Amino acid sequence: MGFDFLHPLDQELVAYVQTQSSQNLGSKVVLHTQTDFPDLDKVQIAIVGVLENRGASNQMSEIDLTAIRKEFYSLYPGNWQASIADLGDIRSGDELSDTYFALKTVVAALIKKKIIPFIIGGSQDLTFAMYRAYDNLDQMVNLVSIDSKFDLGKENATDMASSYLTRMIIEEPNNLFNYSVLGYQTYFNPQEEIDLMDKLYFEGYRLGEVTANISITEPVFRDADIVSVDLTSIQTSSSGNFITFTPNGFNGKEICSLARYAGISDKVSLFGIFNHNSSKQESVLIAQIIWYFVEGFQYRSNEYPFSAKDNYFKYIVPLEQEELVFYKSDQTERWWIEVPQIIHSHTKTQKNTLLPCSYEDYLGAINQEIPERWWKMQRKSII
Structure with a gap:
């Protein structure tokens, strides 16, 4: 099934979770430990970490997702029935392509079991590997990216994180039907990329347009299969990311609202969040983004596809x-x-x-x- 690529959670983290109250999320989530692997037939959402950032030119420090997990498991759930599992991490392979293959394999296996993978990365080029998981699922794919940039770089660019969308468009099999960007900032995008978005009939929503009326994004999420979040689209005052300083972007409330819309969508089958700088401050926000996605999932109405x-x-x-x-x-x-x-x-x-x-x-x-x-x-x- 491909789950051999998943490494269990560190024993220290498992011990931390066991110290939590029975009312905390930590006691509600099934963990992949050294001795146990979750029964996936009872799981609806699976958290998977990917310790890979070689696709970005400005590689971040070594990826550590421990703080995110601790923050998430210390939260209290809402009135949920959703079953969640933490399947551990996919470690970086010998080559970047090896990591892509592992992620693609794990995601495809989970989706086939009707489990929503919640991926926490590394660099955003991992979105390309997530997209490739749909190659054998016999469907076209709609991708929504919460990002300040279009990531339509040159085909032969060495920085995969800023050009992964180009590979999606060019490489076969071409499963990409629609691409929507929420929160782009014009001064970060060359005019030729803006023109190409129009030529391909893709959708771009400027930051000011979304923040002025965030509800306009709900129909966009309702038509999405994959949602990819670049954390640098969030302003530094909310994320605490002073490594990549971002004066303008979504605030904490807005990004959590977007995550909730994604969770509510009956069609969204894969969610990824990328470019975590491993800071304590940003870990708190990511934990809350995950919380709001699960909150939205709990209120899915199952209207897609149309019944009668x-x-x-x-x-x-x-x-x-x-x-x-x-x-x-x-x-x-x-x-x-x-x-x-x-x-x-x-x-x-x-x-x-x-x-x-x-x-x-x-x-x-x-x-x-x-x-x-x-x-x-x-x-x-x-x-």
């Missing part, structure tokens, strides 16, 4: 040359818009597509404004 449309209100909005069809859930009051049936040049996407959207998209359509996400989806789907 009898549970949804249908709204038809006539435009000048066509009509837009919206659906509203009578359970959660969330909205979807129908993308017209298109014959695709590949076999991995469905012909009938329902795209998550917002109530504001519906109101805009009434005023004869075509939703931008709907338009981009149409352009991508045409042969």
Whole structure:
């Protein structure tokens, strides 16, 4: 199954967890120890550390995830029924490609068992290995990155962490259908990359746009398979990261809200958080990000994929040359818009597509404004 790549938790950490109160998270999580491996048939979310940062040009110090785990296990759970396991760490291989292979194998095995891997890295190029885990799962992939940059570097760049998306686009098999960036900062991105995002009909949301109305990201997460978080997208005053000083970025409340949206999404099957600088301050924030993701997971409504449309209100909005069809859930009051049936040049996407959207998209359509996400989806789907 590929779980041989996982190394058990350090005995010191296990001993720490055992000292926690029965009410703390530490007593609720099943641990991979020197003597025991969790029964995965009883697990819904699996935490996996990846001790690899060679994909970044400015390599961080040696990765230590102990403080994150201690902080997380000392928290108290919400009113949860979610079963969580900590499967330990994937250590760096002889070559960077060896680590990629190990991560890809572990993630694929967990997803096949319908377990959500929560990956804590290392450098963000590990997102590429996570994406490759879907190669044999017969589906196209939507990736959401919480990042200040697009990571669309040159194909032959030595810094994989700043160019992993280019490899996703170029290398076969090409499973990437949509890529969305939340919180990008224009002065960190060359104009040619901004133009390429538009040309590929990918989605970019500027930092100010998201922080002004964070709820606009909910439909984006609802359509995501993978969520990748670059911790340098969080401002230093919230993260405590003074190694990579970030004056502008998401604050602690905002990044936790985004993590909760990701957890709520019925479709998100993989979450990764990267570029941890191993500081005590940042460990506290990461622990809370994990907490909010699990909190969101607890409130999944299982509306994806659609079951019977009898549970949804249908709204038809006539435009000048066509009509837009919206659906509203009578359970959660969330909205979807129908993308017209298109014959695709590949076999991995469905012909009938329902795209998550917002109530504001519906109101805009009434005023004869075509939703931008709907338009981009149409352009991508045409042969």
